[in-house]
Amino acid sequence: MGLRRFIVKRVLLTIPILFGVSIVTFGMVHLTPGDPIDVLVSFNPDVGPAEEAALRERYGYDLPVWEQYLRWIGNVLQGDLGPVITRSGVSVNDVIMSRLPETIVLGLFGWVFALVIAIPTGIYAAVNKDDLGDHVSRFVALSGISIPNFWLGLMLILFGALVFNIWPVLPPRKGLLSLDTLWFLVMPGITIGTASASTLMRIMRSSMAEELNKEYVTAARAKGLPERTVILKHVLRNSLISVTTVAAFLTANIVAGSVVVEVVFSWPGLGREFVQAITSREVNLILAITLFTGVALVLANLLADIVYAMLDPRIRYD
Amino acid sequence: MALVEINDLTVNFYTEEGVVRAVDDLSYTIERGEKFGVVGESGAGKSVTAMSLMRLIEDPGQIESGEILFKGEDLLEMSEERVRSIRGNEIAMIFQDAQTALNPVYTVGEQISEVIRHHLDYGEREAKERTIRLLDEVGIPEAEARYSDYPHEFSGGMQQRAVIAMALSCDPDLLIADEPTTALDVTIEAKILDQLEDLADEFDTSIQLITHDLGVIAQVCDRVMVMYGGRPVEKAPVEELYYDPKHPYSVGLMSSIPRIGDTRERLQTIPGTMPDLVDVPTGCSFHPRCPYAEEACTRKDPVLVDPETGHEASGDPGEHAAACLEYTGDLTGGLDYTVEVDGEDPQITPGDQRE
């Protein structure tokens, strides 16, 4: 028992999943007919067959797949993600290090937007169930999960930048944390966070409504506590527990959203890099970003489970 | 002045199936220090009565009319703020199922000291001390260590004790206990009831004890009201109800209590079930289940009367009143049941009679 043992156990459980994630990633990408050397050769037509074979040997592409996997995972574990073949002198590590902060900042914007919108609206809708406000916020939430994020982004550009002219179309060439950049990030943040905000609001509303029907709520009221305390102390804590179970799912939403949203807003993050890597079949980069996403989400899941265990005293660590 | 005086209380629930009259023109009083029992099968309107007393009837429910005088002041007329200062402080409630009445994510101690801090303006530390004393008083061993336990770490009986401690935490004048022991097994039930009684005496608290079990009433109460279909059908001092029940429904409840040394083959439970309160039978609503019902019972609505005189009940505490047409001379066949009392020991066990 004990929280610490639970955490250790949970961490150990993620190891086979991480292993599976690496196999899936590597396996999928290596189903591709052809290898990075083919790509390279297609860019440099004067490379002869002998040179091609030499290159293949040098990068280990002549080995059986499982040996390639072992080499790859060995390098990955040592922090070496390999070279970007079509950009000489650039390593995948460089690309990730320079693009990751951009994506993280955008993702955080999305997360903050989702939380700030969804939690209060969800509470409001649950407390005022079936009122006009509840109907309106539910309708908005349903629209939010139904609207394609890339189109929402385009519409925001259309209105924010072009019709009302209150917002820059292109990201400013300034520091990531400069005011201009943060202002620019408002719309991509809304775009990436809308689906999550809507999902979260719906979950918040229904879990809150479910909790409100429980007897401990009546008991808390019968104690003479003000309604605000009943809701914000007693009910909220319980509904937040069920919200943590979807936190990892929402993170996945935001990660997937970053791919599309970065393209819409020309935001130089990992997502846009990913789409470019796919168009140009940059295998090492596809591998690295996919693996990175998988690992990040597994860890997000782990974190959510631990937070859940800490929030809910009833959980049995066995 | 009575501690609580309820006059002509009517509560409706507006459901999809129709209007449920859960409490219909109900009046009763509770004196200071009195232990008042309310008994009836499930669906009789007992809990709704209790919640009305806390003014906690929620949608789709609505208190239609009547007044609830607490120390002479009408609870129904008070501001929400004033009612809140009474809830948990002057009127406290014990719920049927302690497990669901406790918030699973806060410690038992916190949930009790929260009330103390709120109503009595105690600081963190004093509230904690008082809570530990209370936990000790309701019989929780190692109260100090148990203070920071979560509800799921308590056994069922312990949880109920904690809920009782919570209810007593601000020295209430009235304690409403809604089936406080129904969720517990019989041995623990007896202990908790004893304790409840002792504590009420010690704290000089009145009790409104709600139950579907006449045995429980026998153990604790001074006076009792039998409810059927949202109405009182009999009110009497407890002994009189037991030795001289006047309403056929009370008689039915009595004869369905299992007793040690019972000579009958099987229990005479009342046939049928409590009517759905959307669609109440005409006349006396008990008539479809009453062995003595006659044609008159389907037409005429019986009122609470003094069984001896047939005059309308005065509402005095201590009087015996019943709502059956027999006592207004409308029946031809009479009520032919007999109550025999034999042996020496007053053997009414709080029993297994479940609804």
Next chain:
Amino acid sequence: MSTQRGRIQISGFDTEQVTEREPLSDWTAGGTGGGTEGRWHRAWRQFKSNRTAMIGLSVVAIMVVLTTFARPVEIAGITVQPISLAPFEPQKSLFLEPGSNAGAYDPPSLTHPMGTDASGRDMFSRVMVGGRASISIGFVVVFITAGFGLVYGAVAGYYGGWVDEVMMRIVDTVFAFPALVLALVIIAILGGGYWQLVAAFAFPGWAGYARLIRGEILSVKQNQYVTAAQALGARDRSVIFRHIVPNAIAPLIVQASLSIGTVVIGVAALGFLGLGFPPGTPEWGTMLDATRETLIQGPGGSIPWWATVFPGGAIFIFVMAMNMIGDGVNDALDAQSNVDVEQGGGN
């Protein structure tokens, strides 16, 4: 009770009188209780009375009909659907036509209610046809994934033990990636196209159903253990397929109806990224592919907003309607359990 009097015995409360006599009045118990209507019947009735869900259903029906009959459908060279509602050929640049005065990026007008696109093609016709790929892929993917997930989850839950352990770790692994990322990788491998897109979304899509069905099976199996612990043996296969699966099908339907919209958005997103279909294909997402540039720098300074608004709006409306249906299905099937709770509840 503090009394010295003795035991109470009541006689004469003759319950047989009640059960045997003629009813005194025409009042009967449970007058308002519903009959034993089948659960699917009840769900359907509830669904029908849900206005939002019915609006969603009508919108989806209309859009499916419009997109089906917009242009003739040919399968293997045989025309199976000859009707053509769309006013123009969606692939044709109208300014190349003799006698046409249409140009590139004409604003909406009577002849072109949604304007024309960069190549002078009629947007209205293109939007009508444009739903074919995304909508049909949505249904096909959900059909495949729900079917596969059902079997996978049933097998894992049924065998339990290490089989279950391994199978569910695989599910966890699939869950470790956002569906869109996996779809992108698969498209990177297979290239764009209709069946490639089906594969791209089917591959990550089944895991959710598998988890759901396994959970249902485990919980029902547990009840079975309680009631008939040793009876699990020769009988359990039929228990699973006769009893458990039909029960688990309700949450499966809810999830399926809610995920059609997700797949439709995903397909359109790949189209938008230029990875789904060849450029110029009349498909909602692909049609939006080129419009970002027009927003940043409209030709001649004016912005052809219609090129962006209409295809995206069509996706939005379709997915919204689909989700309205999904919510309605959820409510209708959930209501079942609520009714059950109320009936069994009491105090």
